[in-house]
Amino acid sequence: MTLSPENFFALGVLMLCLGALGVVARRNLFVLYLSIEVMLNGVNLILATFARVRPDMGGSVIALLMIGVIAAEAALFLAMIVQLYRRRRSVDSDAYDRLAQRNWS
Amino acid sequence: MLETLFALLSFFLLAGSVTILLARDPALYTTGFLAVMLAVAGLFGLLDQSFLFLAQVMVGVGAVVVLTTIVILTINLKEKELPKEPTRGPWLVLGALVIAPFGWMLYRGLVAATPDHFPVLKEGFGTVQAMGSVLFRDWVLPFEILSLLLLAAMLGAIIIGKKEQSYDLES
Known part of the structure:
Protein backbone atom coordinates (compact mmCIF):
# COMPACT_ATOMS: atom_id res chain seq x y z
CA MET A 1 0.00 0.00 0.00
CA THR A 2 1.30 3.44 -0.88
CA LEU A 3 0.05 6.61 0.74
CA SER A 4 -2.73 8.29 -1.18
CA PRO A 5 -4.75 11.46 -0.51
CA GLU A 6 -7.69 9.30 0.61
CA ASN A 7 -5.82 8.24 3.75
CA PHE A 8 -5.20 11.82 4.80
CA PHE A 9 -8.73 12.92 3.91
CA ALA A 10 -10.14 10.05 5.96
CA LEU A 11 -8.07 11.11 8.96
CA GLY A 12 -9.08 14.76 8.62
CA VAL A 13 -12.77 13.93 8.28
CA LEU A 14 -12.57 11.54 11.26
CA MET A 15 -11.02 14.33 13.35
CA LEU A 16 -13.82 16.68 12.31
CA CYS A 17 -16.48 14.11 13.25
CA LEU A 18 -14.90 13.21 16.61
CA GLY A 19 -14.53 16.91 17.47
CA ALA A 20 -18.14 17.64 16.54
CA LEU A 21 -19.23 14.67 18.62
CA GLY A 22 -17.29 16.03 21.59
CA VAL A 23 -18.97 19.43 21.24
CA VAL A 24 -22.40 17.77 21.10
CA ALA A 25 -22.02 15.19 23.86
CA ARG A 26 -19.79 16.66 26.57
CA ARG A 27 -20.37 19.43 29.10
CA ASN A 28 -16.88 19.96 30.50
CA LEU A 29 -15.68 23.29 29.06
CA PHE A 30 -12.12 22.04 28.67
CA VAL A 31 -13.34 19.08 26.62
CA LEU A 32 -15.42 21.44 24.48
CA TYR A 33 -12.34 23.59 23.89
CA LEU A 34 -10.15 20.60 23.04
CA SER A 35 -12.84 19.25 20.71
CA ILE A 36 -12.90 22.57 18.85
CA GLU A 37 -9.10 22.39 18.58
CA VAL A 38 -9.37 18.87 17.16
CA MET A 39 -11.87 20.06 14.56
CA LEU A 40 -9.65 22.99 13.55
CA ASN A 41 -6.66 20.68 13.21
CA GLY A 42 -8.70 18.30 11.06
CA VAL A 43 -9.49 21.19 8.71
CA ASN A 44 -5.81 22.09 8.72
CA LEU A 45 -4.85 18.56 7.74
CA ILE A 46 -7.35 18.57 4.87
CA LEU A 47 -5.97 21.93 3.66
CA ALA A 48 -2.39 20.66 3.75
CA THR A 49 -3.42 17.55 1.81
CA PHE A 50 -5.11 19.70 -0.84
CA ALA A 51 -2.00 21.83 -1.12
CA ARG A 52 0.10 18.69 -1.61
CA VAL A 53 -2.28 17.22 -4.22
CA ARG A 54 -2.69 20.28 -6.41
CA PRO A 55 0.39 21.01 -5.82
CA ASP A 56 -0.09 24.64 -4.83
CA MET A 57 1.54 26.46 -1.93
CA GLY A 58 -1.60 28.58 -1.38
CA GLY A 59 -3.20 25.82 0.64
CA SER A 60 -0.15 25.54 2.84
CA VAL A 61 -0.24 29.28 3.48
CA ILE A 62 -3.92 29.08 4.49
CA ALA A 63 -3.01 26.23 6.85
CA LEU A 64 -0.24 28.39 8.31
CA LEU A 65 -2.70 31.26 8.87
CA MET A 66 -5.09 28.73 10.47
CA ILE A 67 -2.38 27.86 12.98
CA GLY A 68 -2.33 31.54 13.96
CA VAL A 69 -6.14 31.57 14.26
CA ILE A 70 -5.95 28.47 16.47
CA ALA A 71 -3.49 30.29 18.77
CA ALA A 72 -5.82 33.31 19.02
CA GLU A 73 -8.81 31.06 19.74
CA ALA A 74 -6.86 29.24 22.45
CA ALA A 75 -5.96 32.49 24.23
CA LEU A 76 -9.55 33.78 24.26
CA PHE A 77 -11.22 30.50 25.15
CA LEU A 78 -8.84 29.78 28.02
CA ALA A 79 -9.29 33.32 29.38
CA MET A 80 -13.06 32.81 29.32
CA ILE A 81 -12.81 29.44 31.08
CA VAL A 82 -10.56 30.87 33.80
CA GLN A 83 -12.90 33.82 34.30
CA LEU A 84 -15.94 31.56 34.55
CA TYR A 85 -14.18 29.25 36.99
CA ARG A 86 -13.21 32.22 39.17
CA ARG A 87 -16.81 33.41 39.40
CA ARG A 88 -18.76 30.17 39.54
CA ARG A 89 -16.22 27.53 40.70
CA SER A 90 -17.40 25.34 37.85
CA VAL A 91 -16.35 24.29 34.36
CA ASP A 92 -19.82 23.08 33.44
CA SER A 93 -20.94 24.65 30.18
CA ASP A 94 -24.41 25.09 31.70
CA ALA A 95 -22.90 27.74 34.01
CA TYR A 96 -22.77 30.01 30.96
CA ASP A 97 -26.56 30.18 30.86
CA ARG A 98 -26.13 33.30 33.00
CA LEU A 99 -25.15 35.08 29.78
CA ALA A 100 -28.63 34.45 28.41
CA GLN A 101 -30.46 35.51 31.57
CA ARG A 102 -29.00 38.94 32.06
CA ASN A 103 -31.51 41.74 32.34
CA TRP A 104 -30.50 44.20 29.62
CA SER A 105 -32.24 47.29 30.93
CA MET B 1 8.59 2.78 5.87
CA LEU B 2 6.36 5.80 5.23
CA GLU B 3 3.29 3.57 5.50
CA THR B 4 4.38 2.34 8.93
CA LEU B 5 4.95 5.92 10.03
CA PHE B 6 1.53 6.92 8.73
CA ALA B 7 -0.14 4.02 10.55
CA LEU B 8 1.63 4.94 13.78
CA LEU B 9 0.74 8.64 13.48
CA SER B 10 -2.90 7.93 12.65
CA PHE B 11 -3.10 5.56 15.61
CA PHE B 12 -1.85 8.31 17.93
CA LEU B 13 -4.17 10.83 16.30
CA LEU B 14 -7.29 8.71 16.67
CA ALA B 15 -6.35 7.50 20.15
CA GLY B 16 -5.86 11.12 21.25
CA SER B 17 -9.15 12.25 19.70
CA VAL B 18 -11.11 9.40 21.29
CA THR B 19 -9.41 10.09 24.64
CA ILE B 20 -10.51 13.73 24.46
CA LEU B 21 -14.01 12.59 23.56
CA LEU B 22 -14.40 10.08 26.39
CA ALA B 23 -12.01 10.96 29.25
CA ARG B 24 -13.19 12.48 32.53
CA ASP B 25 -9.74 12.89 34.07
CA PRO B 26 -8.10 16.27 33.16
CA ALA B 27 -4.64 14.70 32.90
CA LEU B 28 -5.96 12.14 30.38
CA TYR B 29 -7.54 14.59 27.97
CA THR B 30 -4.55 16.94 28.17
CA THR B 31 -2.29 14.06 27.16
CA GLY B 32 -4.71 13.17 24.38
CA PHE B 33 -4.53 16.74 23.09
CA LEU B 34 -0.73 16.62 23.09
CA ALA B 35 -0.83 13.36 21.11
CA VAL B 36 -3.23 14.90 18.57
CA MET B 37 -1.12 18.01 17.99
CA LEU B 38 2.13 16.05 17.64
CA ALA B 39 0.52 13.54 15.29
CA VAL B 40 -0.85 16.34 13.10
CA ALA B 41 2.66 17.82 12.96
CA GLY B 42 4.01 14.42 11.86
CA LEU B 43 1.34 14.13 9.17
CA PHE B 44 2.35 17.57 7.85
CA GLY B 45 5.85 16.16 7.60
CA LEU B 46 4.58 13.16 5.64
CA LEU B 47 2.86 15.57 3.23
CA ASP B 48 6.24 17.25 2.46
CA GLN B 49 5.13 20.42 4.27
CA SER B 50 8.33 21.02 6.18
CA PHE B 51 7.47 24.57 7.22
CA LEU B 52 3.99 23.60 8.40
CA PHE B 53 5.59 20.82 10.43
CA LEU B 54 7.88 23.38 12.03
CA ALA B 55 5.05 25.85 12.68
CA GLN B 56 2.81 23.16 14.14
CA VAL B 57 5.53 21.99 16.50
CA MET B 58 6.49 25.52 17.56
CA VAL B 59 3.08 27.21 17.73
CA GLY B 60 0.71 24.27 18.10
CA VAL B 61 2.69 22.22 20.58
CA GLY B 62 5.04 24.82 21.98
CA ALA B 63 2.44 27.51 22.63
CA VAL B 64 -1.12 26.18 22.50
CA VAL B 65 -0.62 22.82 24.20
CA VAL B 66 1.68 24.28 26.86
CA LEU B 67 -0.74 27.13 27.58
CA THR B 68 -3.66 24.68 27.78
CA THR B 69 -1.74 22.37 30.09
CA ILE B 70 -0.77 25.25 32.37
CA VAL B 71 -4.37 26.48 32.60
CA ILE B 72 -5.73 22.98 33.27
CA LEU B 73 -3.08 22.37 35.93
CA THR B 74 -3.70 25.78 37.51
CA ILE B 75 -7.44 25.22 37.80
CA ASN B 76 -6.70 21.72 39.17
CA LEU B 77 -10.20 20.30 39.12
CA LYS B 78 -11.20 17.91 41.87
CA GLU B 79 -13.32 14.90 41.09
CA LYS B 80 -16.43 16.49 42.64
CA GLU B 81 -15.99 19.73 40.68
CA LEU B 82 -16.16 17.97 37.33
CA PRO B 83 -19.55 18.51 35.70
CA LYS B 84 -21.99 15.65 36.01
CA GLU B 85 -22.66 14.28 32.57
CA PRO B 86 -25.55 11.86 32.98
CA THR B 87 -26.67 12.21 29.36
CA ARG B 88 -23.25 11.65 27.81
CA GLY B 89 -23.86 8.11 26.53
CA PRO B 90 -27.17 8.78 24.73
CA TRP B 91 -25.83 12.02 23.27
CA LEU B 92 -22.72 10.23 21.98
CA VAL B 93 -24.85 7.60 20.20
CA LEU B 94 -27.35 10.14 18.87
CA GLY B 95 -24.60 12.55 17.79
CA ALA B 96 -22.68 9.78 16.05
CA LEU B 97 -25.81 8.75 14.16
CA VAL B 98 -26.38 12.34 13.00
CA ILE B 99 -22.76 13.27 12.26
CA ALA B 100 -21.58 10.07 10.56
CA PRO B 101 -23.55 10.54 7.30
CA PHE B 102 -22.27 14.10 6.95
CA GLY B 103 -18.71 12.89 7.54
CA TRP B 104 -19.16 10.19 4.91
CA MET B 105 -20.56 12.72 2.44
CA LEU B 106 -17.63 15.07 3.08
CA TYR B 107 -15.15 12.23 2.63
CA ARG B 108 -16.69 11.06 -0.63
CA GLY B 109 -16.78 14.63 -1.89
CA LEU B 110 -13.15 15.24 -1.04
CA VAL B 111 -12.05 11.98 -2.68
CA ALA B 112 -14.12 12.68 -5.79
CA ALA B 113 -12.63 16.15 -6.13
CA THR B 114 -8.97 15.05 -6.13
CA PRO B 115 -6.80 12.61 -8.08
CA ASP B 116 -6.08 9.33 -6.30
CA HIS B 117 -2.30 9.72 -6.08
CA PHE B 118 0.17 12.40 -5.03
CA PRO B 119 1.87 14.18 -7.96
CA VAL B 120 5.64 14.39 -8.18
CA LEU B 121 6.82 17.61 -6.61
CA LYS B 122 9.09 20.35 -7.80
CA GLU B 123 12.21 20.94 -5.76
CA GLY B 124 11.57 23.15 -2.74
CA PHE B 125 7.86 22.50 -2.08
CA GLY B 126 6.88 23.45 1.46
CA THR B 127 10.22 24.86 2.49
CA VAL B 128 10.57 28.09 4.44
CA GLN B 129 11.77 29.92 1.34
CA ALA B 130 8.88 28.83 -0.88
CA MET B 131 6.29 29.45 1.85
CA GLY B 132 7.74 32.89 2.57
CA SER B 133 7.71 34.00 -1.04
CA VAL B 134 4.09 32.86 -1.54
CA LEU B 135 3.02 34.33 1.81
CA PHE B 136 4.50 37.76 1.16
CA ARG B 137 3.62 37.93 -2.53
CA ASP B 138 0.06 36.59 -2.74
CA TRP B 139 -1.19 36.47 0.86
CA VAL B 140 0.00 39.74 2.41
CA LEU B 141 -3.49 41.07 3.23
CA PRO B 142 -4.68 37.88 5.02
CA PHE B 143 -1.38 37.87 6.90
CA GLU B 144 -1.88 41.45 8.10
CA ILE B 145 -5.51 40.73 9.00
CA LEU B 146 -4.27 37.77 11.04
CA SER B 147 -1.90 40.03 12.95
CA LEU B 148 -4.84 42.34 13.73
CA LEU B 149 -6.84 39.31 14.88
CA LEU B 150 -4.03 38.23 17.18
CA LEU B 151 -3.83 41.75 18.63
CA GLY B 161 -8.88 37.94 32.56
CA LYS B 162 -8.63 41.16 34.61
CA LYS B 163 -9.64 40.84 38.23
CA GLU B 164 -11.37 44.16 38.75
CA GLN B 165 -14.14 44.74 36.27
CA SER B 166 -16.45 47.67 35.78
CA TYR B 167 -19.19 45.37 34.51
CA ASP B 168 -20.47 42.51 36.60
CA LEU B 169 -22.25 39.37 35.45
CA GLU B 170 -23.80 38.90 38.89
CA SER B 171 -25.78 42.16 39.03
Whole structure:
Protein backbone atom coordinates (compact mmCIF):
# COMPACT_ATOMS: atom_id res chain seq x y z
CA MET A 1 0.00 0.00 0.00
CA THR A 2 1.30 3.44 -0.88
CA LEU A 3 0.05 6.61 0.74
CA SER A 4 -2.73 8.29 -1.18
CA PRO A 5 -4.75 11.46 -0.51
CA GLU A 6 -7.69 9.30 0.61
CA ASN A 7 -5.82 8.24 3.75
CA PHE A 8 -5.20 11.82 4.80
CA PHE A 9 -8.73 12.92 3.91
CA ALA A 10 -10.14 10.05 5.96
CA LEU A 11 -8.07 11.11 8.96
CA GLY A 12 -9.08 14.76 8.62
CA VAL A 13 -12.77 13.93 8.28
CA LEU A 14 -12.57 11.54 11.26
CA MET A 15 -11.02 14.33 13.35
CA LEU A 16 -13.82 16.68 12.31
CA CYS A 17 -16.48 14.11 13.25
CA LEU A 18 -14.90 13.21 16.61
CA GLY A 19 -14.53 16.91 17.47
CA ALA A 20 -18.14 17.64 16.54
CA LEU A 21 -19.23 14.67 18.62
CA GLY A 22 -17.29 16.03 21.59
CA VAL A 23 -18.97 19.43 21.24
CA VAL A 24 -22.40 17.77 21.10
CA ALA A 25 -22.02 15.19 23.86
CA ARG A 26 -19.79 16.66 26.57
CA ARG A 27 -20.37 19.43 29.10
CA ASN A 28 -16.88 19.96 30.50
CA LEU A 29 -15.68 23.29 29.06
CA PHE A 30 -12.12 22.04 28.67
CA VAL A 31 -13.34 19.08 26.62
CA LEU A 32 -15.42 21.44 24.48
CA TYR A 33 -12.34 23.59 23.89
CA LEU A 34 -10.15 20.60 23.04
CA SER A 35 -12.84 19.25 20.71
CA ILE A 36 -12.90 22.57 18.85
CA GLU A 37 -9.10 22.39 18.58
CA VAL A 38 -9.37 18.87 17.16
CA MET A 39 -11.87 20.06 14.56
CA LEU A 40 -9.65 22.99 13.55
CA ASN A 41 -6.66 20.68 13.21
CA GLY A 42 -8.70 18.30 11.06
CA VAL A 43 -9.49 21.19 8.71
CA ASN A 44 -5.81 22.09 8.72
CA LEU A 45 -4.85 18.56 7.74
CA ILE A 46 -7.35 18.57 4.87
CA LEU A 47 -5.97 21.93 3.66
CA ALA A 48 -2.39 20.66 3.75
CA THR A 49 -3.42 17.55 1.81
CA PHE A 50 -5.11 19.70 -0.84
CA ALA A 51 -2.00 21.83 -1.12
CA ARG A 52 0.10 18.69 -1.61
CA VAL A 53 -2.28 17.22 -4.22
CA ARG A 54 -2.69 20.28 -6.41
CA PRO A 55 0.39 21.01 -5.82
CA ASP A 56 -0.09 24.64 -4.83
CA MET A 57 1.54 26.46 -1.93
CA GLY A 58 -1.60 28.58 -1.38
CA GLY A 59 -3.20 25.82 0.64
CA SER A 60 -0.15 25.54 2.84
CA VAL A 61 -0.24 29.28 3.48
CA ILE A 62 -3.92 29.08 4.49
CA ALA A 63 -3.01 26.23 6.85
CA LEU A 64 -0.24 28.39 8.31
CA LEU A 65 -2.70 31.26 8.87
CA MET A 66 -5.09 28.73 10.47
CA ILE A 67 -2.38 27.86 12.98
CA GLY A 68 -2.33 31.54 13.96
CA VAL A 69 -6.14 31.57 14.26
CA ILE A 70 -5.95 28.47 16.47
CA ALA A 71 -3.49 30.29 18.77
CA ALA A 72 -5.82 33.31 19.02
CA GLU A 73 -8.81 31.06 19.74
CA ALA A 74 -6.86 29.24 22.45
CA ALA A 75 -5.96 32.49 24.23
CA LEU A 76 -9.55 33.78 24.26
CA PHE A 77 -11.22 30.50 25.15
CA LEU A 78 -8.84 29.78 28.02
CA ALA A 79 -9.29 33.32 29.38
CA MET A 80 -13.06 32.81 29.32
CA ILE A 81 -12.81 29.44 31.08
CA VAL A 82 -10.56 30.87 33.80
CA GLN A 83 -12.90 33.82 34.30
CA LEU A 84 -15.94 31.56 34.55
CA TYR A 85 -14.18 29.25 36.99
CA ARG A 86 -13.21 32.22 39.17
CA ARG A 87 -16.81 33.41 39.40
CA ARG A 88 -18.76 30.17 39.54
CA ARG A 89 -16.22 27.53 40.70
CA SER A 90 -17.40 25.34 37.85
CA VAL A 91 -16.35 24.29 34.36
CA ASP A 92 -19.82 23.08 33.44
CA SER A 93 -20.94 24.65 30.18
CA ASP A 94 -24.41 25.09 31.70
CA ALA A 95 -22.90 27.74 34.01
CA TYR A 96 -22.77 30.01 30.96
CA ASP A 97 -26.56 30.18 30.86
CA ARG A 98 -26.13 33.30 33.00
CA LEU A 99 -25.15 35.08 29.78
CA ALA A 100 -28.63 34.45 28.41
CA GLN A 101 -30.46 35.51 31.57
CA ARG A 102 -29.00 38.94 32.06
CA ASN A 103 -31.51 41.74 32.34
CA TRP A 104 -30.50 44.20 29.62
CA SER A 105 -32.24 47.29 30.93
CA MET B 1 8.59 2.78 5.87
CA LEU B 2 6.36 5.80 5.23
CA GLU B 3 3.29 3.57 5.50
CA THR B 4 4.38 2.34 8.93
CA LEU B 5 4.95 5.92 10.03
CA PHE B 6 1.53 6.92 8.73
CA ALA B 7 -0.14 4.02 10.55
CA LEU B 8 1.63 4.94 13.78
CA LEU B 9 0.74 8.64 13.48
CA SER B 10 -2.90 7.93 12.65
CA PHE B 11 -3.10 5.56 15.61
CA PHE B 12 -1.85 8.31 17.93
CA LEU B 13 -4.17 10.83 16.30
CA LEU B 14 -7.29 8.71 16.67
CA ALA B 15 -6.35 7.50 20.15
CA GLY B 16 -5.86 11.12 21.25
CA SER B 17 -9.15 12.25 19.70
CA VAL B 18 -11.11 9.40 21.29
CA THR B 19 -9.41 10.09 24.64
CA ILE B 20 -10.51 13.73 24.46
CA LEU B 21 -14.01 12.59 23.56
CA LEU B 22 -14.40 10.08 26.39
CA ALA B 23 -12.01 10.96 29.25
CA ARG B 24 -13.19 12.48 32.53
CA ASP B 25 -9.74 12.89 34.07
CA PRO B 26 -8.10 16.27 33.16
CA ALA B 27 -4.64 14.70 32.90
CA LEU B 28 -5.96 12.14 30.38
CA TYR B 29 -7.54 14.59 27.97
CA THR B 30 -4.55 16.94 28.17
CA THR B 31 -2.29 14.06 27.16
CA GLY B 32 -4.71 13.17 24.38
CA PHE B 33 -4.53 16.74 23.09
CA LEU B 34 -0.73 16.62 23.09
CA ALA B 35 -0.83 13.36 21.11
CA VAL B 36 -3.23 14.90 18.57
CA MET B 37 -1.12 18.01 17.99
CA LEU B 38 2.13 16.05 17.64
CA ALA B 39 0.52 13.54 15.29
CA VAL B 40 -0.85 16.34 13.10
CA ALA B 41 2.66 17.82 12.96
CA GLY B 42 4.01 14.42 11.86
CA LEU B 43 1.34 14.13 9.17
CA PHE B 44 2.35 17.57 7.85
CA GLY B 45 5.85 16.16 7.60
CA LEU B 46 4.58 13.16 5.64
CA LEU B 47 2.86 15.57 3.23
CA ASP B 48 6.24 17.25 2.46
CA GLN B 49 5.13 20.42 4.27
CA SER B 50 8.33 21.02 6.18
CA PHE B 51 7.47 24.57 7.22
CA LEU B 52 3.99 23.60 8.40
CA PHE B 53 5.59 20.82 10.43
CA LEU B 54 7.88 23.38 12.03
CA ALA B 55 5.05 25.85 12.68
CA GLN B 56 2.81 23.16 14.14
CA VAL B 57 5.53 21.99 16.50
CA MET B 58 6.49 25.52 17.56
CA VAL B 59 3.08 27.21 17.73
CA GLY B 60 0.71 24.27 18.10
CA VAL B 61 2.69 22.22 20.58
CA GLY B 62 5.04 24.82 21.98
CA ALA B 63 2.44 27.51 22.63
CA VAL B 64 -1.12 26.18 22.50
CA VAL B 65 -0.62 22.82 24.20
CA VAL B 66 1.68 24.28 26.86
CA LEU B 67 -0.74 27.13 27.58
CA THR B 68 -3.66 24.68 27.78
CA THR B 69 -1.74 22.37 30.09
CA ILE B 70 -0.77 25.25 32.37
CA VAL B 71 -4.37 26.48 32.60
CA ILE B 72 -5.73 22.98 33.27
CA LEU B 73 -3.08 22.37 35.93
CA THR B 74 -3.70 25.78 37.51
CA ILE B 75 -7.44 25.22 37.80
CA ASN B 76 -6.70 21.72 39.17
CA LEU B 77 -10.20 20.30 39.12
CA LYS B 78 -11.20 17.91 41.87
CA GLU B 79 -13.32 14.90 41.09
CA LYS B 80 -16.43 16.49 42.64
CA GLU B 81 -15.99 19.73 40.68
CA LEU B 82 -16.16 17.97 37.33
CA PRO B 83 -19.55 18.51 35.70
CA LYS B 84 -21.99 15.65 36.01
CA GLU B 85 -22.66 14.28 32.57
CA PRO B 86 -25.55 11.86 32.98
CA THR B 87 -26.67 12.21 29.36
CA ARG B 88 -23.25 11.65 27.81
CA GLY B 89 -23.86 8.11 26.53
CA PRO B 90 -27.17 8.78 24.73
CA TRP B 91 -25.83 12.02 23.27
CA LEU B 92 -22.72 10.23 21.98
CA VAL B 93 -24.85 7.60 20.20
CA LEU B 94 -27.35 10.14 18.87
CA GLY B 95 -24.60 12.55 17.79
CA ALA B 96 -22.68 9.78 16.05
CA LEU B 97 -25.81 8.75 14.16
CA VAL B 98 -26.38 12.34 13.00
CA ILE B 99 -22.76 13.27 12.26
CA ALA B 100 -21.58 10.07 10.56
CA PRO B 101 -23.55 10.54 7.30
CA PHE B 102 -22.27 14.10 6.95
CA GLY B 103 -18.71 12.89 7.54
CA TRP B 104 -19.16 10.19 4.91
CA MET B 105 -20.56 12.72 2.44
CA LEU B 106 -17.63 15.07 3.08
CA TYR B 107 -15.15 12.23 2.63
CA ARG B 108 -16.69 11.06 -0.63
CA GLY B 109 -16.78 14.63 -1.89
CA LEU B 110 -13.15 15.24 -1.04
CA VAL B 111 -12.05 11.98 -2.68
CA ALA B 112 -14.12 12.68 -5.79
CA ALA B 113 -12.63 16.15 -6.13
CA THR B 114 -8.97 15.05 -6.13
CA PRO B 115 -6.80 12.61 -8.08
CA ASP B 116 -6.08 9.33 -6.30
CA HIS B 117 -2.30 9.72 -6.08
CA PHE B 118 0.17 12.40 -5.03
CA PRO B 119 1.87 14.18 -7.96
CA VAL B 120 5.64 14.39 -8.18
CA LEU B 121 6.82 17.61 -6.61
CA LYS B 122 9.09 20.35 -7.80
CA GLU B 123 12.21 20.94 -5.76
CA GLY B 124 11.57 23.15 -2.74
CA PHE B 125 7.86 22.50 -2.08
CA GLY B 126 6.88 23.45 1.46
CA THR B 127 10.22 24.86 2.49
CA VAL B 128 10.57 28.09 4.44
CA GLN B 129 11.77 29.92 1.34
CA ALA B 130 8.88 28.83 -0.88
CA MET B 131 6.29 29.45 1.85
CA GLY B 132 7.74 32.89 2.57
CA SER B 133 7.71 34.00 -1.04
CA VAL B 134 4.09 32.86 -1.54
CA LEU B 135 3.02 34.33 1.81
CA PHE B 136 4.50 37.76 1.16
CA ARG B 137 3.62 37.93 -2.53
CA ASP B 138 0.06 36.59 -2.74
CA TRP B 139 -1.19 36.47 0.86
CA VAL B 140 0.00 39.74 2.41
CA LEU B 141 -3.49 41.07 3.23
CA PRO B 142 -4.68 37.88 5.02
CA PHE B 143 -1.38 37.87 6.90
CA GLU B 144 -1.88 41.45 8.10
CA ILE B 145 -5.51 40.73 9.00
CA LEU B 146 -4.27 37.77 11.04
CA SER B 147 -1.90 40.03 12.95
CA LEU B 148 -4.84 42.34 13.73
CA LEU B 149 -6.84 39.31 14.88
CA LEU B 150 -4.03 38.23 17.18
CA LEU B 151 -3.83 41.75 18.63
CA ALA B 152 -7.60 41.79 19.21
CA ALA B 153 -7.47 38.34 20.81
CA MET B 154 -4.65 39.44 23.09
CA LEU B 155 -6.55 42.56 24.21
CA GLY B 156 -9.71 40.51 24.69
CA ALA B 157 -7.93 37.90 26.76
CA ILE B 158 -6.36 40.59 28.96
CA ILE B 159 -9.69 42.37 29.49
CA ILE B 160 -11.59 39.13 30.19
CA GLY B 161 -8.88 37.94 32.56
CA LYS B 162 -8.63 41.16 34.61
CA LYS B 163 -9.64 40.84 38.23
CA GLU B 164 -11.37 44.16 38.75
CA GLN B 165 -14.14 44.74 36.27
CA SER B 166 -16.45 47.67 35.78
CA TYR B 167 -19.19 45.37 34.51
CA ASP B 168 -20.47 42.51 36.60
CA LEU B 169 -22.25 39.37 35.45
CA GLU B 170 -23.80 38.90 38.89
CA SER B 171 -25.78 42.16 39.03
